[in-house]
Amino acid sequence: MQNNVRILFFASLREAVGFSEMHFPLTEPCSAKELQIAITKLDKLDKADIANRDLLVAINQQLASWDSQVTPGDEIAFFPPVTGG
């Protein structure tokens, strides 16, 4: 059984974080919001100010709400509002 999640950052958030991908230990399901709060406390994400950004979240490549459930093994992406088209 998997015991972590893969976390991706894009665009201005990726630049603020300084890297595009990390793994984070997770053994129990939690909400996307709880995961966001948990990683905000990491030293290496200190300067990215994740808590105070207007972000979207995707779980397994689908846009999700902040109370959606994250399960160990999932791919989670945090990113700013999109500007394609």
Added chain:
Amino acid sequence: MQNNVRILFFASLREAVGFSEMHFPLTEPCSAKELQIAITKLDKLDKADIANRDLLVAINQQLASWDSQVTPGDEIAFFPPVTGG
């Protein structure tokens, strides 16, 4: 000074009339409706049943209302609702 108008017919009306163009004597201004009624009485337009058709009228190549004024020398066209596009 001119003493007639050029009258054009298009599409199903042209087919009903049997020709596409005629001249009609006109020495005084009248309304488009009055002109329509006048030509309806012509023997050669008898079968076209102009009075009972759903027609549009253009005066000098501009869509016009039935009370618009027709002046000697004008080009008048009668035709069914358009179906281009």
Added chain:
Amino acid sequence: MELSNPNCQLNCIVQFDDFDIATEYAKLQLTPHCGAVVLFSGLVRQQFDGCLQGLELEHYPGMTELAMLKIAKQASLKFEIGAITAIHRVGILLPHDQIVLVGVAAPHRKDAFAACEFMMDFLKNEVPIWKKSHFYHQGSSQSAWVETKQSDVNAKDRWHGKITR
């Protein structure tokens, strides 16, 4: 003579020949300050259970061009756009043939879409062109003038009261 926006390029043509959408698009693409191009192409749709042989398009030479240009001028005043191209074919057309092209270049997509739809809604109701269908029915060739659709009248009427002339 109707007013138009002098900063909007207007190009209205009636022709027997086919048109090339790529050529018209390439011109629109170079319109200054434009980020959006919307193209509408109207095609001869197969009908009569596949028995349509073709469409014959009759028009009023002279007035057709004036009527198209009048609509394009109205669009240039009503929307923020940089160029309009409108080409309408006449003559005999076969199934899948191109009938009409309207292309609009604009800074933003909302105006490009709206102007293109406005052009088509008025072309359908105010330009002196008539279609006659030629088709097979029970073994013989027949023809019938296309009837006006109420949906086309309604499509035009929804713009009323909003038109800048």
Added chain:
Amino acid sequence: MELSNPNCQLNCIVQFDDFDIATEYAKLQLTPHCGAVVLFSGLVRQQFDGCLQGLELEHYPGMTELAMLKIAKQASLKFEIGAITAIHRVGILLPHDQIVLVGVAAPHRKDAFAACEFMMDFLKNEVPIWKKSHFYHQGSSQSAWVETKQSDVNAKDRWHGKITR
């Protein structure tokens, strides 16, 4: 997995390469029973008083394609259409370059216009692509991430409550 209309051909692509609008149009033109094709092309618009050097487009590989297909499936259920083509470019693009193409073939123009606009309104809000502007300012090269426009959010929101999922 979202439902879609099995009679509607869906073709969604993300690519670095440029696309050819004539090639995509030629495919749409052959869609059975279709009388209307609407194409939208989004271009890199000159900005910053002519000092834009280019746009850099970043995306989320994998999710981008899924998100585009999801919107196309919704459109295929919501409108009476026969085919949708959506191509979005990523990478470095220069002024006047093509960014995105959405093409829709439908029996009638109303659905073709509506589906094309629906696709664009949702592409702008729900597909993970981000633009960064590179421009000259006071003699030096600078860059800035493009901000979301409220008008794009509003354009999407007007469809809410009408969406068949």
